[in-house]
Amino acid sequence: MRRKRKRSSRKANPKTQKTPTSITTQTTKDKDNIIWDVSRIDDDGEWGWRSVSCSFFFKEIWGKMRNFESMTWAEIEGETHHMIPVSRIIISAQKRLAELGHDDEDRLASFHINGKQRLWAIRRSVNIFYLLWWDPEHEICPSQKRHT
Numbered sequence: 001m002r003r004k005r006k007r008s009s010r011k012a013n014p015k016t017q018k019t020p021t022s023i024t025t026q027t028t029k030d031k032d033n034i035i036w037d038v039s040r041i042d043d044d045g046e047w048g049w050r051s052v053s054c055s056f057f058f059k060e061i062w063g064k065m066r067n068f069e070s071m072t073w074a075e076i077e078g079e080t081h082h083m084i085p086v087s088r089i090i091i092s093a094q095k096r097l098a099e100l101g102h103d104d105e106d107r108l109a110s111f112h113i114n115g116k117q118r119l120w121a122i123r124r125s126v127n128i129f130y131l132l133w134w135d136p137e138h139e140i141c142p143s144q145k146r147h148t
Contacts, residue, residue: 032127034068034076040122040130045096047120047133047140061134064113073127080112083123084141093133093140100132108132110141 043050052061068076077083085107086094097103102122109129111119116138121129133140 032072033070034073034127034129036065036069036121037124037128037130040100040102040132042096042100042132045100045133046092047096047135049131049134052134060117061113061119064111065119068111073123076111082110083107084110089141090139102132 042048086097086105089097089108094103097105097108105122107123109121109123111121113119116136118135118138118140119131120133120135120140121131123129
């Protein structure tokens with residue numbers, strides 16, 4: 001015959017209140033790593049991705065993009081990676097932006113990849129960047145500085 005164990009009395013109201021850790025209510029650029037979204041990519045335009053070979057993409061671009069994903073925008077933003085007002089980009093890029101239905105954007109993110117090469121994105125929220133253009137010759141927003 002088995003003995004019945006006494007159940008310990010549980011308190012109806014525990015002294016410490018638990019807070020779920022999986023829910024975050026605050027999102028700041030200091031905490032969240034950037035995320036690439038390719039749903040708005042331009043593959044046919046002058047700076048479209050169709051002209052980039054797979055081998056070049058994976059050899060030169062992908063590693064940089066993955067590195068950016070390990071950082072927050074606060075860590076990335078600086079002299080070579082920054083937001084550019086659409087009014088400063090060349091007219092043909094502004095027209096292409098309108099053709100793509102993004103003429104409501106007032107700024108675009110420019111990421112330096114290597115030498116003159118730039119990756120352009122639309123910033124949505126604090127950490128989401130819609131990949132847009134590949135600018136291998138730094139044509140979209142020419143710099144006044146030498147060697148950029």
